[in-house]
Amino acid sequence: MKLKESARLWKEALRIFPGGVNSPVRAFRSVGGNPIFIDRGKGAYVQDADGNWYLDFLSSWGPLILGHAPPSVVRATENALKKGSSFGTTTAAEVKLGDFILSQIPHLERIRFVSSGTEAVMTALRLARGVTGRAKVIKFEGCYHGHSDSLLARAGSGLLTLTGNIAESSSPGVPQEIVQNTLVLPLDDSNALEALLKQHGESIACIIIEPVPANAGLLIQRRVFIEHLLSLAKQYGILVIFDEVISGFRLGFSGYAGREKFMPDLVTYGKIIGGGLPVGAIAGKEKIMDALAPQGSIYQAGTLSGNPLAMAAGYETLKELSASKGAAYTRLTKLARHLEELFLTEITPLFTERDWAIRLVEEESLFWFSFHKPGDTTPVRRVDKIESFSARLYKHIFNAMIERGVYLAPSAYEVGFLNTAMRKRDIEHFIEALQKSIRKLPKNERTMA
Numbered sequence: 001m002k003l004k005e006s007a008r009l010w011k012e013a014l015r016i017f018p019g020g021v022n023s024p025v026r027a028f029r030s031v032g033g034n035p036i037f038i039d040r041g042k043g044a045y046v047q048d049a050d051g052n053w054y055l056d057f058l059s060s061w062g063p064l065i066l067g068h069a070p071p072s073v074v075r076a077t078e079n080a081l082k083k084g085s086s087f088g089t090t091t092a093a094e095v096k097l098g099d100f101i102l103s104q105i106p107h108l109e110r111i112r113f114v115s116s117g118t119e120a121v122m123t124a125l126r127l128a129r130g131v132t133g134r135a136k137v138i139k140f141e142g143c144y145h146g147h148s149d150s151l152l153a154r155a156g157s158g159l160l161t162l163t164g165n166i167a168e169s170s171s172p173g174v175p176q177e178i179v180q181n182t183l184v185l186p187l188d189d190s191n192a193l194e195a196l197l198k199q200h201g202e203s204i205a206c207i208i209i210e211p212v213p214a215n216a217g218l219l220i221q222r223r224v225f226i227e228h229l230l231s232l233a234k235q236y237g238i239l240v241i242f243d244e245v246i247s248g249f250r251l252g253f254s255g256y257a258g259r260e261k262f263m264p265d266l267v268t269y270g271k272i273i274g275g276g277l278p279v280g281a282i283a284g285k286e287k288i289m290d291a292l293a294p295q296g297s298i299y300q301a302g303t304l305s306g307n308p309l310a311m312a313a314g315y316e317t318l319k320e321l322s323a324s325k326g327a328a329y330t331r332l333t334k335l336a337r338h339l340e341e342l343f344l345t346e347i348t349p350l351f352t353e354r355d356w357a358i359r360l361v362e363e364e365s366l367f368w369f370s371f372h373k374p375g376d377t378t379p380v381r382r383v384d385k386i387e388s389f390s391a392r393l394y395k396h397i398f399n400a401m402i403e404r405g406v407y408l409a410p411s412a413y414e415v416g417f418l419n420t421a422m423r424k425r426d427i428e429h430f431i432e433a434l435q436k437s438i439r440k441l442p443k444n445e446r447t448m449a
């Protein structure tokens, strides 16, 4: 495979950007080799700067649920651009998208648009703290909520004893003082949550969770855990924020909360809501949302918030998802079932002569390879249960798949995304490529030794 132009661009990029990239995981550090420069996308496929095509499961990390450059979204965005790219004023485009969302999702009464998922979460935390007058927040190990300072935190050593649980900063540049109000708990552990609330319940503003954690593997939670979390929070007057930046509009139009009929106090969105352009949103009940300035006194602002191009792309995407009266989601579910069936018949049997195996973890149109010892069927619900050899094996599989024209996320801990532009034959191509990739693993990777 020729990757000459990508190699040339990478050399340039290294000179221009820290580490050659504008977001760290793009640097391919955990899968080795140089990043591939993508030039264009069409439907389920992307083409790189050397002209190679790939079946794309990265999907720009989730926004492209309709595939690349869907004609209706391109047309709407072009039309918006012709009228001007940004005005810094209120526009009909933002009213149209906001009204569309609120009219389709009954548990939401107000929404505010921002420009990224990070910004949405940052605002949701400020809102929760402002409304409750409390300072502490609880997050879960393995959930990612963007790169705002107070959430760049991992469990401190207190986690072991449940006497502190105060997080440690997970990045230089985030002083310990900034994360001292962030408490980190393991997922799937109601007892730990209950114990922590007994200690600190009265000083906690909110609990934030990805209800379908999809940033450190796909750690599907038991419904009862989320249910318990919601009821404990209510008991202590704590707000619950569902971070649906990935799951929003993906697990059905109304996301996880709508599907499971749960009522979080606030929901954060990103990715699909902007149809591939930069948008995030915070949404929830009127009495909480109206505490935001200028209606309330909790400050939040943004020069490009509600940008007309992004609103047009988001509206067109959501309209297409909703107009099909569930057909788009049915289609995604069918693709996911096809993937699951083929995986079981074509991939699972490959592991008889190896002392490791891959399981396919799926939640609607999200999937993840979970590496195991053969025969181990325990679901992985916590990040510390992910096998340590996963990254080493994934590295080989990722590179072998690239050679076969399949683009996966460049990290063992990231999920794959299906989109409505994919066909059954794309799934078959994926499985064939995976079969060959596993068979071709070097001898010394056939065992974990």
Ligand SMILES: Cc1ncc(COP(=O)(O)O)c(C=O)c1O
Binding pocket: 061, 116, 117, 118, 119, 121, 144, 145, 146, 147, 210, 215, 243, 244, 245, 246, 270, 271, 280
């Ligand atoms: C669940 C979740 N929350 C927040 C974010 C941050 O969003 P953004 O990258 O748009 O800032 C992400 C990004 O992947 C995410 O997956």
